[in-house]
Amino acid sequence: MEKKAELVIKNATELLTCRDDSPDLIGLVKNGWVAADGGKIIAAGGAESVEPLISGSTQVIDASGKVVAPGFVDSHTHVVFGGGRVGEYFARIGKLSQEEIKRRGIKTGILTTLELTREHSLEELYDETALRVRDMIISGTTTVESKSGYGLDRDTELKQLEVNRLLEKRLPVSVVSTFLGGHGWPSDMDKGKYMDFLINEMIPFVGGSGLAEFCDAWCDEGYYTAQECGLILEAGIKSGMKPKLHEGGYSYIGGAEVAADLKAVSADHLNYDPRKSLRRLAEAGTVGAPLPGIDFAVRHERPFDPAPMIEEGLELAIATNCCPGCWCTSMPFIIILACRNHGMSSERAIRAATIGGAKALARQDSIGSIEPGKDADIQIWNLDRHEDIAYHYTTNPVETVIKGGRIAAANARK
Ligand SMILES: [Zn+2]
Structure with missing residues (x-):
């Protein structure tokens, strides 16, 4: 049986994978999904690769209208x-x-x-x-x-x-x-x-x-x-x-x-x-x-x-x-x-x-991007396009921080 995810982030308006080989530097995926299990990312990309990993016990975060990025x-x-x-x-x-x-x-x-x-x-x-x-x-x-x-x-x-x-x-x-x-x-x-x-x-x-x-x-x-x-x-x-x-x-x-x-x-x-x-x-x-x-x-x-x-x-x-x-x-x-x-x-x-x-920090094999096998260190910005992080001053845009697959901070501004 295929392994199910403990955590899924769905419908991100922008998912920034920040994969090393991204031609656009940030690996932008529109309507992006991410799945994590055991503290690691197990899938990232479109709905088709992540949706089947949801089970009844999966924590699902809806990131519509938001940007999902690797933790800084x-x-x-x-x-x-x-x-x-x-x-x-x-x-x-x-x-x-x-x-x-x-x-x-x-x-x-x-x-x-x-x-x-x-x-x-x-x-x-x-x-x-x-x-x-x-x-x-x-x-x-x-x-x-x-x-x-x-x-x-x-x-x-x-x-x-x-x-x-x-x-x-x-x-x-x-x-x-x-x-x-x-x-x-x-x-x-x-x-x-x-x-x-x-x-x-x-x-x-x-x-x-x-x-x-x-x-x-x-x-x-x-x-x-x-x-x-x-x-x-x-x-x-x-x-x-x-x-x-x-x-x-x-x-x-x-x-x-x-x-x-x-x-x-x-x-x-x-x-x-x-x-x-x-x-x-x-x-x-x-x-x-x-x-x-x-x-x-x-x-x-x-x-x-x-x-x-x-x-x-x-x-x-x-x-x-x-x-x-x-x-x-x-x-x-x-x-x-x-x-x-x-x-x-x-x-x-x-x-x-x-x-x-x-x-x-010579840690590119385990952190810094959202791709399978890496630590599930992920953040969600209360912004609907990535450029705004450099454009909206003074308000903390970071809504949720996930460290090793667990929620480390949730400043949710609903
Ligand atoms: Zn110094």
């Missing part, structure tokens, strides 16, 4: 942090001078967040982070990457990675954990000494703990050089962690070459990367992950330009980059920015927020 894959965040930096945000909006910021005692930068994150207990850090991750889930995110990097000491880095583990355990979301010990270095240690600690102690320890899947570093003027990033990422690879790299965000110092040489899974930011470096990334199969949220939050003087990336054949991912400098939990907002501020088409942005994000 938010592939770059620093969501685990203590406190916030609203004072710094308004100091920058008000264009306060460094002296004035100092005079008013406004705390700024990563080292401020480092202090607060170190001071938070594990449960305090979890509680603050879980509020943000819940906001992500109701905005359609079903997988979120989360980096450490606000401790830069052994205990706090491990505390951040432990929060990642708890988030996945307690909330209906997959959390992909990244060790970002190469985010900077503590003020009481010089860079060389910290790198020695990072490469010879922390990275082997974190790799062995199984608490992180990726190892990441920040390649930019004032942070780590391309050569230093190479050493950090190589140590990560040796300890079983796949490489990712922040590079080209505020200067270009050769990060893309290192990312390409090491076949990094993604290279993120890319504001200053020259075209030949973008080509190298594309040839290496590295995903380009430009970050519309941070360009907006800091009013970047050189917002990323997706056009040369697309022309060079780079697969793109877009992400919230949720952090104290860019308090964004909404992938729909990121899609709006990618289109309005950076000239992406809605199809390009939706792809970059789904299958593109999955590729930036």
Whole structure:
């Protein structure tokens, strides 16, 4: 007897499968149907392939007048942090001078967040982070990457990675954990000494703990050089962690070459990367992950330009980059920015927020699109055409979020 589905979504005005090989980038099916069972998608397409899978016990959701899409894959965040930096945000909006910021005692930068994150207990850090991750889930995110990097000491880095583990355990979301010990270095240690600690102690320890899947570093003027990033990422690879790299965000110092040489899974930011470096990334199969949220939050003087990336054949991912400098939990907002501020088409942005994000996390075999065999991570938008996700501002368009075949959020606006 043919297996019946536990869950069927029927009559979607638009089903966006976001299959990797879609010529239209989003795999649009009109009047689309999806069936899920055992947490996996078992059929997707027209009524003819799905309707026979309905039995008396199947939960059926009518999506007429709505868009059905894969859950968002938010592939770059620093969501685990203590406190916030609203004072710094308004100091920058008000264009306060460094002296004035100092005079008013406004705390700024990563080292401020480092202090607060170190001071938070594990449960305090979890509680603050879980509020943000819940906001992500109701905005359609079903997988979120989360980096450490606000401790830069052994205990706090491990505390951040432990929060990642708890988030996945307690909330209906997959959390992909990244060790970002190469985010900077503590003020009481010089860079060389910290790198020695990072490469010879922390990275082997974190790799062995199984608490992180990726190892990441920040390649930019004032942070780590391309050569230093190479050493950090190589140590990560040796300890079983796949490489990712922040590079080209505020200067270009050769990060893309290192990312390409090491076949990094993604290279993120890319504001200053020259075209030949973008080509190298594309040839290496590295995903380009430009970050519309941070360009907006800091009013970047050189917002990323997706056009040369697309022309060079780079697969793109877009992400919230949720952090104290860019308090964004909404992938729909990121899609709006990618289109309005950076000239992406809605199809390009939706792809970059789904299958593109999955590729930036090396999880394209299990998530990022709606096709048989993949996890049943699905969302329903209260919109009747996909372009509206980039056009209707401010109202959360996400009505229902399904994680592994189960309803994770239903904000139903009837
Ligand atoms: Zn980042």
